[in-house]
Structure formats: C-alpha cells, structure tokens
Amino acid sequence: MRTSIATVSLSGTLTEKLTAAARAGFDGVEIFENDLLASPLTPEEIRARCADLGLTIDLYQPMRDIEALPEERFADALRRARHKFALMRRLGADTVLVCSSVDPDAIDDDALAAGQLARLASLAAEHGIRVAYEALAWGRHISTYDHAWRVVEAAGHPALGTCLDSFHILSRGSDPKGIEDIPGEKIFFLQLADAPRLAMDVLQWSRHYRCFPGQGGFDIAGLVRHVLRTGYAGPLSLEVFNDVFRQAEAAPTAVDAQRSLRLLQEETGTAALPEPVVPTGVAFAELVTPDDRPVTALLGALGFTRVARHRGKPVDLWQQGEARVLVNTGPAERRDGTRLAAVGLTSPDPAGAARRAEALLAPVLPRRRAPGDAELEAVAAPDGTELFFCAAPGGDGPDWRADFAADTPAPEGPEACRIDHLALTQPWHHFDEAVLFHRGVLGLSPQAGVDVADPYGLLRSRAVAGEDGGVRIVLSVGAAPTDDTVHAQHLALATDDVVAAARRFRAAGGRLLPIPANYYDDLAARFDLPDGELETYRELGILYDRDAHGAFRHCYTLTVGRVFVELLQRDGGYRGYGAPNAPVRLAAQHAARGLTGG
Ligand SMILES: O=C(O)c1ccc(O)c(O)c1
Numbered sequence: 286m287r288t289s290i291a292t293v294s295l296s297g298t299l300t301e302k303l304t305a306a307a308r309a310g311f312d313g314v315e316i317f318e319n320d321l322l323a324s325p326l327t328p329e330e331i332r333a334r335c336a337d338l339g340l341t342i343d344l345y346q347p348m349r350d351i352e353a354l355p356e357e358r359f360a361d362a363l364r365r366a367r368h369k370f371a372l373m374r375r376l377g378a379d380t381v382l383v384c385s386s387v388d389p390d391a392i393d394d395d396a397l398a399a400g401q402l403a404r405l406a407s408l409a410a411e412h413g414i415r416v417a418y419e420a421l422a423w424g425r426h427i428s429t430y431d432h433a434w435r436v437v438e439a440a441g442h443p444a445l446g447t448c449l450d451s452f453h454i455l456s457r458g459s460d461p462k463g464i465e466d467i468p469g470e471k472i473f474f475l476q477l478a479d480a481p482r483l484a485m486d487v488l489q490w491s492r493h494y495r496c497f498p499g500q501g502g503f504d505i506a507g508l509v510r511h512v513l514r515t516g517y518a519g520p521l522s523l524e525v526f527n528d529v530f531r532q533a534e535a536a537p538t539a540v541d542a543q544r545s546l547r548l549l550q551e552e553t554g555t556a557a558l559p560e561p562v563v564p565t566g567v568a569f570a571e572l573v574t575p576d577d578r579p580v581t582a583l584l585g586a587l588g589f590t591r592v593a594r595h596r597g598k599p600v601d602l603w604q605q606g607e608a609r610v611l612v613n614t615g616p617a618e619r620r621d622g623t624r625l626a627a628v629g630l631t632s633p634d635p636a637g638a639a640r641r642a643e644a645l646l647a648p649v650l651p652r653r654r655a656p657g658d659a660e661l662e663a664v665a666a667p668d669g670t671e672l673f674f675c676a677a678p679g680g681d682g683p684d685w686r687a688d689f690a691a692d693t694p695a696p697e698g699p700e701a702c703r704i705d706h707l708a709l710t711q712p713w714h715h716f717d718e719a720v721l722f723h724r725g726v727l728g729l730s731p732q733a734g735v736d737v738a739d740p741y742g743l744l745r746s747r748a749v750a751g752e753d754g755g756v757r758i759v760l761s762v763g764a765a766p767t768d769d770t771v772h773a774q775h776l777a778l779a780t781d782d783v784v785a786a787a788r789r790f791r792a793a794g795g796r797l798l799p800i801p802a803n804y805y806d807d808l809a810a811r812f813d814l815p816d817g818e819l820e821t822y823r824e825l826g827i828l829y830d831r832d833a834h835g836a837f838r839h840c841y842t843l844t845v846g847r848v849f850v851e852l853l854q855r856d857g858g859y860r861g862y863g864a865p866n867a868p869v870r871l872a873a874q875h876a877a878r879g880l881t882g883g
C-alpha cells in the first residue's frame with residue numbers, strides 16, 4: 286500500500302519535512318496548512334518540490350468549523366472554502382480534510398450538518414476536489430466516527446466521504462468493527478496514530494502524546510484490518526502530533542515513521558518483510574577506548590583474561606566463562622571516552638537477520654575489514670550502537686573468532702560468568718524509536734517500562750528480551766541534559782555466586798560502588814533475610830530484590846569513561862533487573878562522581 290505522512294509529524298521547515306519524508310521512502314504527504322503558511326515557497330513551488338522528490342500530495346488539512354452553523358456563519362465558511370479550494374488547485378491537492386466543528390455556535394442538528402456538508406462538497410466538486418469529513422474526538426456535537434459517517438451518508442454527495450483517524454476512534458473507546466459498515470469508496474482517507482494509554486483530556490492527549498503505530502497502547506493493526514475489509518484503497522497515512530518529534534531531527538523521525546508502517550503492513554498482511562531472526566545470545570560486547578589501561582584493569586580485577594588479539598586491528602578479546610569483551614583501541618575511536626560501541630549477537634541466520642534489518646531501514650555498516658577477515662553482517666541501532674550478527678559456533682556463516690589469534694586459552698573461572706544484559710542509554714529524542722527498533726528489527730519482546738527517580742531527574746527505562754533470556758537489552762533515557770558519568774551504559778555479568786565474585790573483585794584491587802547504610806536498614810524491614818546475609822550485602826554494597834519467581838543480588842563497579850559493570854546473581858528464575866534499587870544506585874553513582882573504577 287502507499288504510505289504517507291502528515292507534515293505536522295516532522296520538525297523543521299516545510300522543505301526539511303518534505304525532504305525527510307521522501308528520503309525515508311514515503312510515497313506521499315498530507316500538507317498541514319500551518320506548514321504552508323509559514324513557507325517562503327509558493328504553492329506552485331511546493332507542488333514542484335514534491336514532484337521532484339517523488340511525493341504526491343495526498344491531503345490538504347485541516348479546514349475547521351464549517352458544518353452545523355447558523356446560515357450567515359455558513360456563508361462565511363463557504364467564502365473561506367472557496368479560497369482554500371483555489372489554493373489547493375495551485376498545490377495540485379485533490380482531497381481536503383474537514384474536521385468536525387468545535388465552534389460554540391454549532392447547532393446540534395445532523396440534518397443541518399449534512400445539508401451544509403453537501404453544499405460544501407458541491408463547491409469542492411466544481412474545483413475537482415473531494416471533502417473527507419473527520420470526527421474530532423472532542424468535536425462539539427459530532428465526536429465519533431460512526432456519527433460522522435451517518436452525517437456523510439445522509440448528505441449523499443459523491444464528493445463527500447469520511448476520513449478515519451485511529452486516534453480519534455480508539456481514544457474514545459469506539460468499537461472499530463463498525464468501520465466495516467462503511468463502503469470502502471466512501472472512506473476517502475485513513476490517518477494512523479498510536480498513543481500511550483493515559484488518563485487525560487482527549488485533546489491534550491491527541492495534541493502532545495500521539496506516537497507511531499507500535500509505540501503506544503492501541504491496536505492499530507486490528508483497526509487497519511477492519512478498514513481493509515471495506516476495500517479501502519487509499520494510503521496508510523501517519524498523523525502524529527508529538528512534542529518530542531517536534532524537537533527531534535526530521536530525518537531520523539521520518540525513518541522511524543516509515544519503519545513503523547512497514548511493520549504494520551507486515552502485521553496486517555499487506556506487505557511482506559524478511560522473517561524475523563531472533564538472536565539467541567550475546568557473542569561479545571565491544572568497548573572502545575582511547576586508553577585501555579583503566580578498562581583492562583577493571584576487566585582483570587573482574588577475573589577476565591586477555592585470550593586473543595585481532596589479526597589486523599588493535600582489538601583484544603577478553604574472556605571469563607562465557608562472557609566475551611572486546612577492547613578496541615583503534616585510532617578512529619580516540620575522540621570519545623570509553624564506551625560500549627558494539628554488540629555481537631549470536632544469530633541462527635546472520636544473513637537473514639541483516640536482510641530484515643535492512644528492509645526495516647537500519648543503516649547497514651560499511652565493513653571495516655581487512656582481506657581475510659570474517660564477513661560479518663552489521664547494522665547500526667538508533668543510538669549508533671553497532672550490532673553484529675554472528676553465527677553460533679559451528680553454525681552457518683563466518684565465525685568472528687577466526688579473526689583473532691589466540692594467545693592464552695580461556696581460563697576456567699571459579700564459577701560461571703556470562704553477559705546477562707547490556708544497558709544502553711538512548712538519545713532522549715529516540716526512546717520510543719529504540720524500543721520499536723529492537724522489537725521490530727531484532728524480534729525482542731519489550732517488557733513494561735519503568736520510570737526511576739534520579740536525584741537530579743528522571744530515568745525512563747524499558748527492557749527488551751528474547752524468549753529464553755539469552756539476549757536482554759535495557760534501553761534507558763535520562764532527562765536532558767544527561768550526565769554521561771551516571772547515565773552511562775553498562776555491562777551486566779551474571780555469576781552463580783555474586784558474593785564470591787564481589788569479594789574477588791575487591792581483593793584484586795577493584796572498587797565497588799558504595800551504598801548508603803540507610804538502604805540496608807530498610808532492606809531489613811522489607812525482607813526477612815537469613816542471619817549474616819544483610820551484613821555481607823552491607824559490607825560489599827550488594828543490592829537485593831525479589832519477585833514472584835526468585836531473588837536477585839547485584840552490585841556495581843565504579844564508572845570508567847562512560848561504562849560501568851554490574852555483577853549479578855539471578856536465583857529461581859527472577860525476571861527483572863532490580864528496578865526497585867535503581868534510585869539508590871543512581872544516587873550512589875552521583876555521590877561517587879569523580880571516583881574512577883579503573
Ligand atoms: O488537533 C487537531 O485540531 C486536529 C486537526 C486535524 C486532524 O486531522 C486531527 O486529527 C486533529
């Protein structure tokens with residue numbers, strides 16, 4: 286199906302919006318009147334720009350407060366309409382959206398509304414224009430889609446149809462099944478927006494919190510299926526009023542928008558994508574650093590050993606148990622402090638995973654490889670993290686480990702150690718995009734989001750995970766401006782005995798994040814822990830949590846550059862990430878600023 290986007294969904298000037306929409310692969314746009322009014326381009330120039338970019342103008346909008354008016358006010362509305370229709374001719378737009386009246390003088394009389402809409406449609410038809418009538422969820426007398434359709438049907442004019450907007454329909458709790466009672470050719474336009482489930486005034490909710498399908502709590506695919514059953518053949522068009530998108534750069538927002546529509550088309554069976562290939566494990570995490578000493582001191586104290594060196598690049602492989610960390614001191618990376626730059630994901634089908642990522646507009650990374658290096662498929666996540674799709678050992682596809690010349694066999698650790706999860710801080714404009722990306726591109730399932738109080742702000746976080754917990758990524762975003770040392774990325778290592786691991790780390794010279802005594806006094810009140818446990822946790826700075834499945838113990842190293850390490854132990858199938866402890870951890874990290882973990 287054709288895809289379209291309303292210019293109001295993107296930030297910038299009209300020209301910037303059009304360029305971003307075209308580059309992201311949209312076929313058309315809805316031109317918002319305010320964008321046109323503020324543009325230095327004439328309607329003819331806008332039309333030419335769209336044509337050059339390969340975009341059709343699918344809708345011009347909105348026209349407000351037209352129907353169910355006292356006769357003298359309606360005459361004035363028709364005068365306005367004549368001007369708009371002349372403008373639309375210059376623009377080359379043939380469909381106008383009329384939204385239901387919010388005018389205090391509007392009369393609660395469906396016959397009057399229908400009669401006036403029919404007269405408006407006659408005028409439109411003289412200009413070769415069609416009128417798509419939409420019920421605003423907060424319309425004065427007409428606020429539901431079925432009511433708007435009854436009025437359109439009563440008007441009985443061929444140039445008058447309805448515009449369905451998923452937000453207005455679902456925010457009111459209307460049953461979208463009734464859409465199937467509308468003939469497809471009378472649905473002149475379909476606007477799609479999702480939204481988080483919030484208990485608030487519907488106008489505020491609509492104007493500030495809409496998001497792209499798949500990013501909120503509405504069943505947009507279900508609604509689209511009803512629309513498709515009518516035979517609707519127009520575009521799927523996104524109309525998203527959102528305060529964050531207004532501030533973000535237009536180009537990535539347009540890509541996020543197009544990705545959301547591709548996923549929606551897959552879900553509704555209107556377009557196919559390469560099958561999702563869910564990663565089964567973390568093959569490695571890669572740290573880039575301008576100075577490897579603090580990082581290698583940290584890894585050494587944690588029990589890692591340098592086991593191999595890349596044959597052609599300044600990259601070392603450090604290993605402990607099943608946890609593998611690459612330390613990259615490559616010259617290209619010298620500008621930034623130490624950070625988690627790449628993740629190797631074990632994939633049952635690396636080439637298939639890359640094909641899906643590409644079809645969903647993930648930038649495919651140029652291969653920085655020397656002749657003879659394994660040909661790894663890699664794409665960039667929205668935050669710039671490089672994701673490498675790695676074959677399982679012995680599986681199909683190139684083996685990343687073949688690029689490394691072993692210098693030491695991996696030591697047998699005293700207990701198992703593996704990468705439990707990676708926590709990646711997102712640029713704050715791209716949080717919802719990041720969640721949709723990890724779900725849609727990688728096939729990971731989002732868990733419930735949590736908001737964590739930070740002494741100086743708020744941390745929003747949401748985990749995405751594979752079915753079996755083999756891959757877990759915690760996406761988070763701090764209130765801007767973000768403090769890199771606290772809202773750093775982290776690497777969480779699971780062990781079978783976190784107390785022993787913490788003691789060994791300290792004995793090897795590592796420093797753990799100090800946790801305030803008040804936390805332990807409270808822990809004693811919350812949980813009846815066996816004798817001696819609390820004292821051990823207090824001594825080491827171990828935090829504790831429990832859920833319906835089991836217990837969780839975890840502690841943190843100090844931060845090196847923009848990275849720190851969490852040591853953790855999951856018992857009895859504990860599913861979370863210790864969220865109740867996050868406020869204390871963040872406060873402790875603020876208090877520890879200036880101390881360094883390396
Ligand atoms: O918020 C509004 O006024 C508004 C305008 C036009 C639309 O299509 C819409 O859904 C909402």
Ligand SMILES: [Mg+2]
Binds near residue numbers: 419450
């Ligand atoms: Mg709308």
